[in-house]
Structure formats: structure tokens, C-alpha cells
Amino acid sequence: MDLFNLLVKVAVFPGAAFISTYTYFVIWLERKLLARVMLRIGPLHVGKYAGILQVMADFIKLLGKETIVPSNADRALFMAMPIIAVGIASLPLAAIPLDEYWVIFRSDYSLLYILGVFSLYPIVAALTGWISNNKYSFIGGLRAAYQLVGYEVPMHFSLASVAILSSSLNIVEIIKKQSNVWFVFLAPLSCLIYFISSLAEQERTPFDIPEAEQEIVLGWMTEYTGMSFGLFYLAYYVRLCIGSLLITALFLGGWYGPPIMPPFAWFLVKSAAVIVFIILIRGAFPRVRMDQLLNIAWRILTPLAIISILATMALQAVIGTIGW
Amino acid sequence: MSSLLRVNWGPQHPITGHLRFILDLDGDIVVNAIPEIGYTHRGIEKLAENRNYLQVVPLVERVCNIDSFNVSLGYVMAVEELMGVKVPERAQFIRTIMAELGRIMSHLYWFAIFGVAAGLFTLIMWPIADRELFIDLAEMVVGSRVTYSYFTPGGVFADLPDEFDKRAAKTLAYFERRIGEYEVIFLHNKLYQLRTMHVGVLDSRKAIELAVAGPSARGSGIRMDVRSDEPYAAYDQLDFEVPVEDSGDACARAKIRLREMKESVLLVRQALNKLPEGPIRVRVPPILPREDAYSRVECGRGEFGIHVVGQGSDRPYRLKISTPSFRNMSALPHMLKGARLADLPIIYHSMDIWPLDVDR
Numbered sequence: 052m053d054l055f056n057l058l059v060k061v062a063v064f065p066g067a068a069f070i071s072t073y074t075y076f077v078i079w080l081e082r083k084l085l086a087r088v089m090l091r092i093g094p095l096h097v098g099k100y101a102g103i104l105q106v107m108a109d110f111i112k113l114l115g116k117e118t119i120v121p122s123n124a125d126r127a128l129f130m131a132m133p134i135i136a137v138g139i140a141s142l143p144l145a146a147i148p149l150d151e152y153w154v155i156f157r158s159d160y161s162l163l164y165i166l167g168v169f170s171l172y173p174i175v176a177a178l179t180g181w182i183s184n185n186k187y188s189f190i191g192g193l194r195a196a197y198q199l200v201g202y203e204v205p206m207h208f209s210l211a212s213v214a215i216l217s218s219s220l221n222i223v224e225i226i227k228k229q230s231n232v233w234f235v236f237l238a239p240l241s242c243l244i245y246f247i248s249s250l251a252e253q254e255r256t257p258f259d260i261p262e263a264e265q266e267i268v269l270g271w272m273t274e275y276t277g278m279s280f281g282l283f284y285l286a287y288y289v290r291l292c293i294g295s296l297l298i299t300a301l302f303l304g305g306w307y308g309p310p311i312m313p314p315f316a317w318f319l320v321k322s323a324a325v326i327v328f329i330i331l332i333r334g335a336f337p338r339v340r341m342d343q344l345l346n347i348a349w350r351i352l353t354p355l356a357i358i359s360i361l362a363t364m365a366l367q368a369v370i371g372t373i374g375w
Numbered sequence: 376m377s378s379l380l381r382v383n384w385g386p387q388h389p390i391t392g393h394l395r396f397i398l399d400l401d402g403d404i405v406v407n408a409i410p411e412i413g414y415t416h417r418g419i420e421k422l423a424e425n426r427n428y429l430q431v432v433p434l435v436e437r438v439c440n441i442d443s444f445n446v447s448l449g450y451v452m453a454v455e456e457l458m459g460v461k462v463p464e465r466a467q468f469i470r471t472i473m474a475e476l477g478r479i480m481s482h483l484y485w486f487a488i489f490g491v492a493a494g495l496f497t498l499i500m501w502p503i504a505d506r507e508l509f510i511d512l513a514e515m516v517v518g519s520r521v522t523y524s525y526f527t528p529g530g531v532f533a534d535l536p537d538e539f540d541k542r543a544a545k546t547l548a549y550f551e552r553r554i555g556e557y558e559v560i561f562l563h564n565k566l567y568q569l570r571t572m573h574v575g576v577l578d579s580r581k582a583i584e585l586a587v588a589g590p591s592a593r594g595s596g597i598r599m600d601v602r603s604d605e606p607y608a609a610y611d612q613l614d615f616e617v618p619v620e621d622s623g624d625a626c627a628r629a630k631i632r633l634r635e636m637k638e639s640v641l642l643v644r645q646a647l648n649k650l651p652e653g654p655i656r657v658r659v660p661p662i663l664p665r666e667d668a669y670s671r672v673e674c675g676r677g678e679f680g681i682h683v684v685g686q687g688s689d690r691p692y693r694l695k696i697s698t699p700s701f702r703n704m705s706a707l708p709h710m711l712k713g714a715r716l717a718d719l720p721i722i723y724h725s726m727d728i729w730p731l732d733v734d735r
Contacts (some may be wrong), residue, residue: 263717
């Protein structure tokens, strides 16, 4: 029975079926919302309402495209990389609880697990850039690696204050601790730092440096066509969804909310709000440069994250004494 | 040399246009940038020798199709000088109005591409949508939308329609408000300032040495503008300011163009108020005399010069065009040396180089 439960969770909710549906709507939302920011209309005709089936149509189109492998590339790795990318991108989902019950992988150290698998993705990017054997891909892969150096430290520091506040590394426990007050109110600085560095982690504007179209075509994905590109595209949005779910879980109180909706619906609504915010940022800001990102990360975010840790420790001591 | 990475940047690339750069990269730094032009060469100067001087007007417009009013004005003025024709006052004012509308359209197009060069895709949509209003204005007068052939030797071929005043006033009022919005989302955007300030700096001495033209030169603190230095059309009867910025970086060049658009709005308003009554065209002789004439106008991209040689028939003997983009192109290898790869599109597009204009 346990095995059956696990299989249902992996395959349906909160596993594969759920995340693909959610990603589908996020892709549609991004295209529609960004179009409205740009004074365009966006997808309109495919599907009954507001081009809702446009994304499906595009994926079907991608399936029909020829997959071209560059003659100098490592063929086996080149073909395997998109599938590996989607796999690695969706790994963190295993430890994200959409509800107290609906979680695939329970562990007392699930936060560490998530941090670990989330940082695997830039390695996929760097490796893909290397095996494509194209100069643009190569530069893009190197940039992905550099970016990892930039955002990783402030990101982990900002999560340290979450761990301090909840005295736990278990995400379920972290969310339960937020039943009264969300951590965004207790550690706003950490939340901001985490948000900024997660933008860099997901390669979102203004930190989409590894795939900067204007400089290096499509960065480390330049050589990919057809469905193998489509899978990278999917992985990109899966990471966006999981990143927003994670922010919701760590700072925005997870499934807690007034009892007008079921808990997991609250979870989704909050993460959708985060995604809308990320999309609007894409509509308003240009891309920063690699050296500027490193500057921001090391000179501003890292010291602030340390200050935030100290502040959180003080706060935790106060909360401990008054016994809240 | 083995530690350098040689990258081919263009011509099939999302942002270069029909141009190619051969880059030597040392890490993220551009050590050497060799521009390669000629992908859009159409031989316009040679083609012009086989057409009569009226047929050359639509041909010359293709030199810089995005700014066709100003370019054709240059050619038409050279032909008039050759023939010794005096253009009626009303035609001069109408020419000024249309040339300024053309400048706004050209700058809006530049603005769209410059925004994308830094990765802000919203900016390719907003200015292009606003440009549509000016295209509509031009369509109302001329009937066509991009290449107009509106100026003819001796004047303009059609008068302004009756309701042009009202429509233009409406469009200009709307556009003035929009420029304010652009300044907020663009010039005052901290990330944009981060990307454009102190990037691609060209000091005024170097700019003079490299013969940089137009707004790019004015961004380096050189006060030169054919409209005020050697007034043509009706510019001598209108008041306007030539914006100059001293810092010489990409941000200064962007500011110059935004300020120029504001100035153009005021110019069109002034010209519409002062518009005299009278004929719009005079008759011109059917042949070009065996002489030569040179005229220069201030295009959206800078000084555009055209030399026409007549041979006593209706066809020009020789046409020689000097374009602002070509002059600015020659400054690029100098400016790109030592720049970062990510700054390359910004520096390149801050000079407003139009490949068609470079190649002719």
C-alpha cells in the first residue's frame, strides 16, 4: 500500500502530472502576461479561451522538427542532455510538500537535499555548452558556471536564517512553524536576497546571462533544435515553477491561509503570485553584465545575508525568551 | 595568440543585422574587433546612372529606408542646386515637417533595437507601436507607409490634407507624454544606467579624429548639426536647440536621441504654425546640366552628403553618397577594443548603425 501511495504521488500529485500541468499554465501565463506588458495581445486563436492551447500546438510543432546533431559534438551525450536536464530540474519537487500529506520524500534534511539538487542544474548547462562544441555554447556554459559562483553563497546564507527561525531543516516543519507568522515578515532581508539569487539560479531576467540572446545567440542551448530544445525549454519552466514553490514554502507560509480554499490551493495561488512578479520583472528590466552580477552577489548580497543571519539569531533569542 | 578565442559575430545573429564582426576574445574582453560590411550592398550609386533623375528619388530612399524622408531630401536638394531652381516657401516648410517626422520615426526604430540590445524586450514593442502613429501621419499625406518618394525636385508632390493639423497635434501631444514614460522606464532605470553608463566611451578628440557623425558625435560633446550649421529647407526660420552631452558614453548617446525627439516635436509644431500659403511646386527643366552639385542634410543618423554630376541628359553621370552610418562604423573597432562581450551589442547599437546605410 505504501508503494502504491508513493507511485501515485510520483506519477500524479505532486509529481509528474501535476508539475507538467502547472508548467504548461505557467508557460501560457508568461506568454500572455508578457504580451500585455509589451502592448501586444499574445496567444489568442488556438484553444477556446485566450490561446490556452497555443503552448500545446508549439510543442507538437517542435516534435515535428528535425533534431540536428553537430558533427563535432559528442552524439550520445548531446542527445541525452535534454532528458537529463528535465530530470535534474524536476528532482527538487520530491521534497516539496504541497500539503502535510502530499509529499513524496520525507526527510529531516529535505532543505539540504533541495539545495543540493537545485545546484546540479548549472553543471548540466556547463556540460551542454562544452559537448555542443560551439563557441557560443562554450561561452554560455562558462557563464552558467560563473553565475553559480555568484549566487550560490548569498542564497545558502539567506536560507540559514530560515533554518534558524524554524530550528529545523525539514521543509514540512519549516512550513508548520509559519502557521502564525510567515518568515517573510520575520526575515524580510533574507527573503529578498533569496528571491534575487533564485532569479539568478533560474536564469531569469535580469540575470539571464548564460543564454543572452543578443551576445551569444542562445548561450549553451545554441546548437539544440526541435524537441531536444523543447525539453530544455520545459526544464527552464519546471525550474521556474519549483523555484516559486520553494519561495512559497520557505517564506510565504506554504499551505497556510484563510480556510476558504483547500491548503494546496493556497500553496499554488501564492506560488503563482510569485511567478507573476517574476514575469513582470522580465517585462521591465534589462540584463545585467556578468561582472556586475558578481559584484552584486559578493559585495552587496553576501554581506547583507550575513547581517540578516545575525539579526535572525537575535530575533530567535528574543522569541525564545518570551516563549512565543 | 592561441589563448584568444576567435568568434564570428553575425551576419546570422539575433542582433547584428546584416553585418559581421570577427572578434578576438580574451575571456570576456574583446581584444580585437574587425567589422565586415557589404552584406546588403545594392550598388545604388551605379544603378542611379541608368535612371532619369526623377526615377532616382525612390532609388536613393533605399539607402536608408528607415529614414527615407531625410535621405530623399538630400538628393532632391542636390538636383535643385544643379538646376538652379528656387523652391517655394510652403514646400520648404512642408519638407521640414516631413523631415522631422522622419527623424522621429528613425529614432524610435533605433530606440526599439537599442532596448533589445540590453535584453529588454518590452522596448522593441513600445516604440514600434508609437512609430505606427507617425507612419499613419505620413501615409495620410503621401499614401505610402515606409518609402515615400514625396519630395520631388522643385517642391513636394502633394499638399498637406486639410485635417493634417489636427491629427498631427493629437499625435504629437500623445507622443510627448510617451517620451516622459520612456525616460522613466529607460533613462531612470537603475539597471539600464548600470549597463549604459561609462560603456563605449568616445571622447571628443577621438570622435573628431574618427569623423563620427550625428547624434553619436553630439553625445561626445561636439556641437555639430547641419540643420543649424548650414540651414536648409525652413530650418533658418525656426528656433530649435541642438542637444549636446559631454560624457560620450552609450547613455549620453541615448539621451541625445530622446532629447532630439522632443526637439523634433517642437519643430513640427512651430513649422505647422508658421506654414505659409502658396504653391507647393515649381516646374523644373527636364535635363541635368553638365555640372555638379553637393548637398548635405542632417539625417536621423547624422550628416548625409550626396554628390550629383550631370551630363546634359536626364540621367546623372555619377552619384556619390556619403552616409553617416559608414562614418560611425569606422569608429567601432576603436570603441570595441577592450570592451566586454556583453557590452558589444550596446556599444554597436548606441551608434545607431543601419547596415543598409553603411553599404548603400
